[in-house]
Amino acid sequence: MTTTLGASPQASQSQAVSLDGVCLAIGEVDILDSVTFDVAEGETVGLIGANGSGKSSILNVMSGYYSPTAGAVRVRGHDVTKIRAERVPRYGVGRSFQSVGAIKDLTVRELIALGVEPAWPSSLVASLLGLRAGRSAERSALDRAGALADEYGLGQFIGVRLDEAPYGVRKMADLLRVFVGEPSVLLLDEPASGVAKADRSAIVDLISQWRERSGGSVVLVDHDVAFVVRLASRLVALSSGRVVAVGPVDHVLRDDAVVESFLGSSA
Amino acid sequence: MTAASLVSLVASAMLLGSVYSLVNLGVVLLVRTTGTMNFAQGEFIMLGAYVMSALGPSMGYWPGLLATCVVMASVGFLGYYLLMRFLHGGSEFDKVVLTFMLSIILTQAVIMLWGTDPREIAPATRARVPLLDTSVQATTFIAIAMTVAIAVGLVLFLSRSITGLRMRALSADESLAEYYGIRTEVLSGLAWAMAGVCAAVAGVIYAQGTAVALTLPEILLLAFPAAVLGGLESFEGAVIGSLVVAGVYTFTNYVLGGQWSIVIVYSLMLITLMVRPYGFFGRPVAQRL
Numbered sequence: 001m002t003t004t005l006g007a008s009p010q011a012s013q014s015q016a017v018s019l020d021g022v023c024l025a026i027g028e029v030d031i032l033d034s035v036t037f038d039v040a041e042g043e044t045v046g047l048i049g050a051n052g053s054g055k056s057s058i059l060n061v062m063s064g065y066y067s068p069t070a071g072a073v074r075v076r077g078h079d080v081t082k083i084r085a086e087r088v089p090r091y092g093v094g095r096s097f098q099s100v101g102a103i104k105d106l107t108v109r110e111l112i113a114l115g116v117e118p119a120w121p122s123s124l125v126a127s128l129l130g131l132r133a134g135r136s137a138e139r140s141a142l143d144r145a146g147a148l149a150d151e152y153g154l155g156q157f158i159g160v161r162l163d164e165a166p167y168g169v170r171k172m173a174d175l176l177r178v179f180v181g182e183p184s185v186l187l188l189d190e191p192a193s194g195v196a197k198a199d200r201s202a203i204v205d206l207i208s209q210w211r212e213r214s215g216g217s218v219v220l221v222d223h224d225v226a227f228v229v230r231l232a233s234r235l236v237a238l239s240s241g242r243v244v245a246v247g248p249v250d251h252v253l254r255d256d257a258v259v260e261s262f263l264g265s266s267a
Numbered sequence: 268m269t270a271a272s273l274v275s276l277v278a279s280a281m282l283l284g285s286v287y288s289l290v291n292l293g294v295v296l297l298v299r300t301t302g303t304m305n306f307a308q309g310e311f312i313m314l315g316a317y318v319m320s321a322l323g324p325s326m327g328y329w330p331g332l333l334a335t336c337v338v339m340a341s342v343g344f345l346g347y348y349l350l351m352r353f354l355h356g357g358s359e360f361d362k363v364v365l366t367f368m369l370s371i372i373l374t375q376a377v378i379m380l381w382g383t384d385p386r387e388i389a390p391a392t393r394a395r396v397p398l399l400d401t402s403v404q405a406t407t408f409i410a411i412a413m414t415v416a417i418a419v420g421l422v423l424f425l426s427r428s429i430t431g432l433r434m435r436a437l438s439a440d441e442s443l444a445e446y447y448g449i450r451t452e453v454l455s456g457l458a459w460a461m462a463g464v465c466a467a468v469a470g471v472i473y474a475q476g477t478a479v480a481l482t483l484p485e486i487l488l489l490a491f492p493a494a495v496l497g498g499l500e501s502f503e504g505a506v507i508g509s510l511v512v513a514g515v516y517t518f519t520n521y522v523l524g525g526q527w528s529i530v531i532v533y534s535l536m537l538i539t540l541m542v543r544p545y546g547f548f549g550r551p552v553a554q555r556l
Contacts, residue, residue: 063446089448097446103439110432114447141429181448 015074016041016185016217022061022071024054024241031057032241034071039185044211044218046232046249048225050261054241055221056098059187062219063095064088075185089117094183096174098190108165108173109158112145115177148180149173152206168199172206179210186210186218192227204230225253237261271401276517278403284513285414286473287490291497291505292418293465294487298499299425300434300458302441303351303362307370309484310377311463315339315470316479317377320386328391336467342373343463347456355441355452374481386479388471410472414506417465422502434458489516489529492536498549507548 017039024032032054039045047055060066062073064085072081075091083091094115103111149158154176157169165173171191178186191207192200208231211218222228228235235252237245239261245252252258290308297305305311318338323331346369354361391409395402425431434454437444445451473486493512497504512532519528539546 065442065446084445086445086448086450095446097443103436103443105439106432106435113429113432114436114449116429117448177447 014041014076015039016043016076017062017219018074019058019062020072020074022058022068022073024057024061024066025069026066030241032061032068035238035241035243036071037236037243037246039217039219041217042211042215043234044220044232046225046228046235047219047221047238048228048235048252048258049238051223052240053238055238056189057241058238059095059189059219059221062088062187063093089181089183092184093187094178094181094185095187096171096178096189096191098193104161104163106162107158108154108160108162108169109142109145109149111162111173112149112158112176112180113141115180116141116144117181144180145176148176152176152179152209153202166199168195168202171195171199172203175203175206175210179214182214184214184216186216188218188220188222190222191220192222192224200227207231229253270399274399274401274403276521278398278407280514280517281510282407282410282472282476283517284510285410286469286486287493287509287513288414288418288506289465289469289472290486290490291494291509292421292502293462293469294491294494295497295499295502295505296421296458296465297462299438299502301347301351301362301455302359302438303366304359304499305366305369305462306363306487307346307366307373308462308466309487310370310373311339311343311466312470312473312486313479313481313483314342314373314377315463315467316388316474316483317381317386318467319471320388320474320479321381323388328389332468332471335471336464339463339467340460341463343459343461343466344456346463347459348452351459352452352455355455370484374484377481383481388475388479390475406472406475413468413472417468418502418506421461425502430454430457489532492532494546495536496539496546498546501546501548504546504548508546 015038019035019037022032022035023030035054035058037045047058049055057066061068064080064083064087067082072079074080075093078091080088080091080093106114146155146158149155152172154169154172157165157173160169162170162173175188175191186207188207192203195203204227207218210216218231220228220232229249232249234247235245235249236243237252237255237258239257244257244261245255247255290312293308293311294305297303315335319331319335322334325331326334350369351362351365354365390404390406392405394405396405396408425435433444433449434457436447436449437451437454441451469486470483474483490509490512493508494505495508496512497506497508512535515532515535516528519531523531
């Protein structure tokens with residue numbers, strides 16, 4: 001289904017991200033079907049839908065992990081449809097992940113420093129040979145990570161190992177890892193899942209602060225609609241890999257198709 | 268046992284421990300960074316020794332060793348880039364099978380280049396250092412110093428440098444590291460190059476005391492119990508495990524004879540696998556169900 005539904009009010013503004021007729025099939029299974037929507041500069045768009053509706057798959061396509069079977073993804077006019085995942089950050093796209101459990105033996109500061117884009121290959125050579133340039137690049141990456149943690153109120157945790165840090169802190173550290181790369185577009189996959197209520201508010205504040213400072217755009221996926229609407233000005237509602245509604249939050253949440261397919265008929 | 272024979276035994280154990288340490292540092296490096304158990308590390312060691320036997324006589328020991336390290340770093344990088352890279356994100360089993368294939372390629376390359384006759388490497392010096400009532404070859408101390416330098420260098424590189432930090436992220440989760448914008452292929456190639464350097468130094472130290480021959484890869488089988496003992500993911504474990512295993516080999520060989528030493532070391536490995544499958548310095552892996 002193409003989205004004539006709830007056309008973007010920002011259509012005339014410059015687009016940070018646009019998806020045009022994106023289809024994705026894995027094996028015989030159709031995951032996404034002609035997904036089309038735009039995200040304007042500085043805008044936050046929330047993707048909502050039941051489990052398996054394709055929310056995370058859209059982020060996976062946008063971040064280069066899946067190559068769509070049809071359609072195109074553009075970031076600020078650059079076609080990134082066939083770009084490999086490791087190269088997509090160079091287009092100003094930063095992504096956080098639902099799971100922050102895999103990398104454990106780093107400290108909070110080291111995790112954040114992973115987001116600093118290295119100057120390849122000079123930093124690699126300098127780092128290997130122990131040259132001053134390499135050492136100063138390393139110091140500067142860790143310094144930037146530490147400074148950012150201070151700026152966003154995580155300063156006291158910088159030396160704590162990730163597997164010993166509270167879960168909310170790990171989620172926030174993963175967000176700072178994305179922020180430190182100075183992206184212009186954030187793709188956030190369940191940034192508050194599994195996090196205590198107080199920490200959810202801290203995460204909302206963290207993302208809001210980033211938006212104010214950077215003026216960047218956000219595509220936000222979370223199963224908790226209440227969390228999404230605290231940050232998003234527009235929603236894209238998905239059902240079985242198709243967009244069923246796009247538009248301002250109130251408009252989408254009252255849409256009959258959304259109520260029926262996602263919120264349930266009693267909502 | 269006299270003091271002199273004790274000194275000789277300890278020196279032999281330390282030399283063997285250094286060789287095993289270098290063998291296992293290369294193994295652990297690849298397990299930690301790319302999740303690959305490289306069963307071709309023995310052939311890398313053999314190739315390093317052959318390259319040194321070819322370069323050493325014309326270039327001299329130290330320039331020859333340096334050139335051998337450069338050659339082996341290139342072989343390691345190319346082994347990854349031309350072969351292992353295509354299993355990027357693949358299963359550990361597939362990668363292990365491919366390392367067996369790599370070992371066959373390397374052995375055939377050695378036979379094609381140098382034939383099957385044994386060769387030799389002249390040591391850096393034939394000097395001996397007097398100790399108690401006896402003397403120990405100076406090359407033993409050189410070998411220990413090189414092993415310590417490489418082990419400390421590797422630990423500092425991985426723990427302090429930003430490139431090492433990225434390698435640690437790569438080892439924790441290859442796909443996630445790629446998502447983070449980390450150039451996983453460059454870093455994996457680098458890890459293979461570094462494992463090549465470990466193999467070069469191990470091969471040279473080991474072969475200069477014996478001979479450069481096609482049987483050199485057996486060193487991996489002799490050193491492997493040490494990596495299991497230490498835990499396959501720990502550099503400290505690799506070194507301490509290697510020293511323990513080298514000590515057990517040397518002393519049981521002296522007391523009971525060569526046929527028993529290997530049985531005892533492998534029994535030690537089996538017992539370790541039963542009581543601490545992740546080794547004495549490794550950490551248990553929790554599986555989310």
